[in-house]
Amino acid sequence: MRFSKLTGVVACGGESIRMGRDKSLIQYREKPQRYYLYDILSSICSSTVISCRKDQTSGIAAGYDYLIDHPEFANNGPASAVLSTFAKFPGNPLLLLACDYPYLDTEEIKHFLEAIRETGKPAAFFEPSSSKYIPVLAYYPQEAAGMLLDHNKTPGYSLMQYLISQKATKYIPRDLRCLISVDSPEAAASVNLLK
Secondary structure, eight states, X not given: XXXXXXEEXXXXXXXXXXXXXXXXXXXXXXXXXXXXXXXXXXXXXXXXXXXXXXXXXXXXXXXXXXXXXXXGGOSSTHHHHHHHHHHHSTTOOEEEEETXXXXXXXXXXXXXXXXXXXXXXXXXXXXXXXXXXXXXXXXXXXXXXXXXXXXXXXXXXXXXXXXXXXXXXXEOOSSGGGGOOOOSHHHHHTOOTTO
């Protein structure tokens, strides 16, 4: 299953302060998380990039495309990755996946895309217990680029606000563990993919 004109983005540009090391390099499976997600997206999307900071680029393995946040969009959290990707791949919708969700797998990602395929609307994984979107596990249609760009300099505007304002499709994963973000060494040590 491939989606034409869909750009896959593995978000790895955070500082990983609580983790104490680059979260995207943690290996929960056979390879570091950023490459694991990249390979999944490459099998689904027409183009795939690792969104990262400039200082991370020297450590990216050969064969993996990356994209540094455009200076115009820098320091805007994951919205920087989204806007920079829209700028590089104009006309393409994008699928954003943050690197710190170790329970996310191929089947859940494909199920998400199949569930939203016909709508064309923004969509995101949704946490039912807190009634919140997960903006870093989300689909952003090409039309999102203009609105996000308009609000790029608006203080406090975020991907979450965009999803809420657009009444984005709520996707509750079949395995709710997919919603677990791992941000500390203790949390990483507790991950058990076999359960």
